[in-house]
Amino acid sequence: MNIIKICNALLVILVMCVTQQASAQSDSISSCVSCMCAKDATPAGSMISHVHPKGEWMFSYRFMYMNSKGMQQNGNSISNTQIFNNYLYTSDRMQMGMHMLMAMYGVNKNLTLMGMLEYNQATMNMKGLPGSSHMHNGVMMSGDMSHDMKTSGFGDMSLTALYSLLNNNKHHLLLSAGMSIPTGSIHNRGEAGSMYPDKRYPYMMQQGSGTWDVLPGLTYTFKGDKFMASTQATSILRTGYNSVGYKLGNKFVSNSWIAYQWFSFMSTSVRAEFIQLGKIKGSDPSYSAYTEPSANKVNYGGSSGFIYAGVNFYFLSINKIGLEFGLPVYQKTNGIQPTSYANANLVYTIIF
Ligand SMILES: [Cu+2]
Numbered sequence: 001m002n003i004i005k006i007c008n009a010l011l012v013i014l015v016m017c018v019t020q021q022a023s024a025q026s027d028s029i030s031s032c033v034s035c036m037c038a039k040d041a042t043p044a045g046s047m048i049s050h051v052h053p054k055g056e057w058m059f060s061y062r063f064m065y066m067n068s069k070g071m072q073q074n075g076n077s078i079s080n081t082q083i084f085n086n087y088l089y090t091s092d093r094m095q096m097g098m099h100m101l102m103a104m105y106g107v108n109k110n111l112t113l114m115g116m117l118e119y120n121q122a123t124m125n126m127k128g129l130p131g132s133s134h135m136h137n138g139v140m141m142s143g144d145m146s147h148d149m150k151t152s153g154f155g156d157m158s159l160t161a162l163y164s165l166l167n168n169n170k171h172h173l174l175l176s177a178g179m180s181i182p183t184g185s186i187h188n189r190g191e192a193g194s195m196y197p198d199k200r201y202p203y204m205m206q207q208g209s210g211t212w213d214v215l216p217g218l219t220y221t222f223k224g225d226k227f228m229a230s231t232q233a234t235s236i237l238r239t240g241y242n243s244v245g246y247k248l249g250n251k252f253v254s255n256s257w258i259a260y261q262w263f264s265f266m267s268t269s270v271r272a273e274f275i276q277l278g279k280i281k282g283s284d285p286s287y288s289a290y291t292e293p294s295a296n297k298v299n300y301g302g303s304s305g306f307i308y309a310g311v312n313f314y315f316l317s318i319n320k321i322g323l324e325f326g327l328p329v330y331q332k333t334n335g336i337q338p339t340s341y342a343n344a345n346l347v348y349t350i351i352f
Pocket residue numbers: 037050051052058104
């Protein structure tokens with residue numbers, strides 16, 4: 001892109017904002033139509049909330065962090081000692097980080113295209129029964145050894161079309177349809193001497209689904225003068241089995257939030273998110289299912305709910321920084337799974 005053109009466009013937007021805000025005598029969310037998205041109070045963790053005017057670009061960088069501590073079974077916490085009754089190892093901590101780059105472009109006033117790239121990192125601390133030892137995958141393992149699993153890499157890319165079914169001053173109804181492309185690896189392996197010596201790590205340590213996934217969604221948003229509210233249903237539907245021989249569960253997410261613009265430079269939000277994840281079908285035949293819970297497909301899927309508190313800052317008309325912090329309010333897992341502890345989201349958005 002041409003720098004001079006961008007600078008000119010920025011200047012025009014800036015002048016329009018200043019004149020419109022002066023005439024409106026208020027700093028309401030919708031007082032500057034040409035850069036409404038920069039003043040969009042959408043919380044950091046919500047990815048679909050608006051369309052763009054024809055010819056407008058939006059770029060964002062988002063970091064999502066999920067932290068788990070301890071394990072649970074069907075919604076009740078379970079101790080390592082209980083897990084060692086059935087498994088050689090357990091994990092007491094897991095962290096996942098996702099770096100996401102997103103681009104949006106307004107094709108016309110009703111249709112916006114969105115593309116997303118992500119880079120994922122996952123770490124799982126493993127624990128064996130203290131004092132124990134055994135042969136595992138041809139390697140002598142002691143329960144006192146530390147066997148942290150660490151993977152990173154690009155995840156699945158996605159392309160989504162957002163179509164505005166209703167877009168008047170206050171009420172916005174948005175239909176979204178996307179495709180997730182299996183660019184993320186499903187073949188992350190452990191090193192020699194680890195508990196997965198040159199063998200594939202468990203399902204949750206892989207970066208991709210290995211399948212083409214359909215991403216439908218419906219989003220309603222209310223935009224008042226300073227108050228915004230939204231409710232949304234989105235889904236990830238797997239279309240088949242991957243090359244290893246399994247398919248991850250379908251995912252249904254409901255997201256509802258309210259936000260208030262306190263100052264022209266700041267808004268805050270509260271968001272409730274509920275996730276329903278289906279079971280894995282098929283399996284990776286290379287795992288020994290009783291090595292540790294995440295190698296066993298019965299320990300996948302379930303439902304969970306989170307409440308997030310967020311704050312957005314707006315500056316120079318076209319920039320937005322959003323932060324969100326979330327705690328689990330409800331978790332009911334299939335089998336034995338890590339217990340969510342806290343999540344955090346950060347987003348930086350710029351519009352041209
Ligand atoms: Cu956008």
